[in-house]
Amino acid sequence: MPGAGARFLSFPLDPRRIKPILAFAISGGLLLPSAAAAAVAAYSGLLRALSLSPSPSPSLALPLFRLMLRSSLSPDPFSLPSLLRSCASSSPLLALALHALALRRGLLPHPHVATSLLHSYAASSSSPGLLPHALQLFDEMPRRTAVTFNALLSRLARNSDAGRAHGLLLFSRMLSSGPTPNADTLAAALLCCAGLGALALGRAAHALAARRGAARAPQLGTSLVHMYAKCGSLDSARRVFDRAMPARDASAWTAMIAALAAHARGEDAVYLFDEMVGRENLSPDSLTFTCALHACAHSGMAERGLKLFDENAERRAGRIEAAERVVSSMPFEPNRAVWGALLHACAHNADPTLAEKLGKRISELGLGLGFDVGVSNLYARVGRWEEVGEVRDRMVERGVQKEKGFSSVEVNGEVAKFLVGDVRHPLTLEIYDLLERIGAVIMVFDG
Incomplete structure (x- = not known):
């Protein structure tokens, strides 16, 4: 039986064991071109086992795939999907190369291959040049399932306004002549609405979810909160959170805290954070912490923001040791949101010594335009005009221009x-x- 030699590889493979397994396969004649069917099955099994490992590595999967091609063996419809999973973190152009290979080898009609390629394109949201290839691949697929629609729709939802508009057209096409949308489909459509500020379309998607009994799905409830908040309807977001989400996980609480923070409802956001950690006994992640800190910083509650990480310590907002302790005691690596919140709080307090220390640190990190402007404003607030000039000069040298609000x-x-x-x-x-x-x-x- 052709696949018998590779059946033992249907489990995750420890990359450290790849060499002895390859030696076993070669010595057993499983990888010989003369036994093509067995060799292809063995290679496919090895690639699948590598893709199922906790940390799939392209450094192992790609050489194995090249060895397969150099052995004059044609990959089967299961080899490419496994390779794409292993190489998800590598260059986005790899998906384009494997797309061309699948086209040459006649593998595109196979649904596993086409869907895996579409997922790879969808994962490459930082490479907008690949979007036309994803759209062409989708249009040429002989059969489209809810999975393929969802892969492309989620990619478009993370694109520009034009991409999100295209995503809503795709959603409409799915409703009229495609497979039945599921909770993941509706969540991606709501993300498109949120990015466009299309409240009426978001409400229509909400009504559709309610009619189909999907509105209470956890991921959909979180998407609804996010959509209503982004479209300016905070009351609707709160109604969904309070009444339509019987099982609220940490992501749902984070979405509601972020919504309140974005609408300058800092006290409500912090109250909800305390309720999440206290009454619900849920563990906040880095995003939850930064949303709560953002709420404090932009609502004049800098001291409460500092106390988020040490409720029992009494400190005055703006002290150097307090700000440093906040950053060092965070249970995650401080990200842009944390630095932005601290920058805002320090500007409000206008401590010259802290301004110099924090300004230098943020400038060294190179966090981007918004932070350059913030550091410049911070220096101006405390009268450090020489530093203001230095920051502005660096912005001019890099050709940075402030985007209009x-x-x-x-x-x-x-x-x-x-x-x-x-x-x-x-x-x-x-x-x-x-x-x-x-x-x-x-x-x-x-x-």
Whole structure:
């Protein structure tokens, strides 16, 4: 039986055992081109075992696959999916190369191969140039399942506004003529709505989920909270969290804390954090901590933010030893959100010594434009104008330009985006006229 020699490899393979297993396979004649069927099955089994290991390594899988090709053996439909899983963390261009190989070898009609390639493209969200290949692959697939729709939809949801709009068109196509969407499909569609600020479409997706009995799925509840918060409907997000999520995991609590923090409801966010850790006895992860810290920093509760990591210590916000202790005592590596929250809190406190220390540290990390501007503003707040000039000079040398802020609003089913100082909107004159009249009314009542 062709696959009998590789059947023992249907379990995760410790990479350290690859050499003795290869020696066994070679000595047993399992990898000889003369016994092509058995050799292909053995190679496929080895690749699958490597892909199932806790830390799949392309450094082992790729040489094994090259050895298979050099032996004049044609990979079967199960070899490429295993190789793609092992190489998920390698260069995104590898998916493109394996796509070409599958096309040459006539493997694309096999659903396992096409779906695995689509998942690889979907995982390469940092390489927008691969998106057209993913779309072409999807369109050429003879049979599309919910899994293939979900893979592409999740990729589009993490793309630009144009990609998210394409994702919603794909979702509509799935509803009209594709397989039945599941909770993962609806979660990806809600992510598209959140990115576009498309509240009406998000509500429609919510209604569809409710009709199909999927609204109470844990991952969908979290997606609904995120969508409503991003679209500006905090009350709807809170209703979903309070009433429609009977089983709330840590990600659901984190989504609601993040929503409250983003809407300047810092006290409510911290109260929810305390409830999560205390009453619910859930362990917050790094994202939960940073959301709570963000809420404190942007709601004038710097001291409460410092105490998040040591409730029993009494310290004054802005002291150098306090800020350093917060960072060093975090149960995770401080990320951009943590540094941003601390930067905001320190700017509020305006401690010159701390400003110098924190400013230098953030500048060394090279965290990007927003942090450069924040450090510059921090130095300006404490009167360190020489340092302000140095930061601005570095930004000019790197060709950095500050992006204009914008807001978006949905009107009659269309999302309008407004940039700061932008006059390109066709109703610009009417909008500014209305703003002036609103301002005049406010001044009358304030006066």
